[in-house]
Amino acid sequence: MKRHIPVQIEWHPDPAQAVPVYRQILEWMYGKMESGEWPAGTRLPSQREMARHFQVNWSTLNQALKPLLEAGVLQGRGSQGTVVASTAWSLRLPVQPDWNRYMTAGYFRANQEVVQAINTLEFDDRLVRLGTGELDPRLFPQDAFRQTLRDVADAITSLGYVEPLGMPALRQALAGYARKRNSIVAPSSILITSGALQGLQLISAGLLRGGATVYVEDPTYVKSLQVFQSAHLRLCGLPMDDQGLSLEALEKHLRQSSDxxxxxxxxxxxxxxxxxxxxxxxxxxxxxxxCSRYDLPIIEDGAYEELTFDGTPPPSLKSLDPGGRVLYLGSVSKSLAPGLRIGWMIAPEPVVQRLGDVKMQIDYGASSLSQQVLARFLTSGRYEQYLDGLRCELQRRCQAACQSLSEVFADMADWQVPQGGFYIWLTFRSRLPMELLFRKAVSAGVLINPGDIYSSRHTQSLRLSYAHTTPEEFRQAVSQLAVVVRSLEG
Known part of the structure; x- marks a missing residue:
């Protein structure tokens, strides 16, 4: 449908003579503004997204946006992108609430811009995801999972709500699985969550007061930082050495703390x-x-514990804990499938009951279908069989990744060979403009995770993942990344 476009935002005296793709872009954008989808102050999608949407290159898109910027319909805000201008022109649009005021009032903080970009670009198949926290979908156990779904389908009688702590069959299966790893757990001490991240949200909402101090490793899981910050908790970063968390630093803070x-x-x-x-x-x-001496509770995130290459990780803190000090978070999002959205918490029964009640207020329970599927996958023995093969493959990929890094980054960066999991922490020896490195890497077809999203102090590091790519894909991507790094060093 042709829209009436105000004279002041046309780039040609005769709209009929305008280049068709330009007019298509303009009509689409004006339609968004006119309908209220893009009120004044709305940040436009990235130029990459819009160019992809219209199947044009960046220069064509920039040419289409130019008259809108000149007419004051759009306004460039540097690193914040381009927004719909709040000017006299916007008064011609339908009257609507000041959504920008509402959006800044919510207690969830906005992601950093680079995190928002990563969250979008991870779905761009043209990029190699060199820093992602997701397992390669080609490693998914299709046959075993298909058989599990058939088993569940034959047994399903309903898909109603389940009790507050989660499906008893799944909690029983998890308790049995924990016993195989020398951790004695009662099903009544297990709470099923919608992913391990929800466990952090429940703890923040149900156990901690505003202003409480959360001691974290520095750097640490970026989404945990976001959860704690949005809950108005105070973060205290602790340094790490090659063996992990520095106990000396933790004790120093605990001695000085009045909290x-x-x-x-x-x-x-x-x-x-x-x-x-x-x-x-x-x-x-x-x-x-x-922690016992200073009466400090512990949240143990065990998301990657099962992915230790030799299959024998050190005992969990929970299994070594004699007094119920540790709240343990588990998940299959890293080992099997994030789309199941199933995690669990192991904690003292009163804590589990309290947070189970909080969870019922939030979402009234995790997916009953996903719970049935995971319970069956665990009890059938297919999960452990699958893990054996997965650990071998991850070890193979890790060894190949370290070899590739030695070939292209030996003179520029340092890293430590991991014993399991997904990640290699690469730290450059010279200072680099990391925001520019991120953009140039994307232009070269490589998506990276800069270290400063995990810690403001680790601005010269990258989190590299060997779990989502084959060794050859990883080698090609880091070779391309090295070319970008050398161009910035020069």
């Missing part, structure tokens, strides 16, 4: 995200002793 009884430690002790490091058994015991 006892209102603080907690969040840690990823096994195959750490993003550094790939693993805390030794000896240091785990020392950590538990230290």
């Amino acid at each position: 006892r009884g209102n603080s907690v430690l969040y840690t990823i002790p096994t195959n750490h995200n993003p550094t790939g490091r693993t805390l030794s058994r000896r240091r785990r015991i020392q950590l538990l002793e230290l």
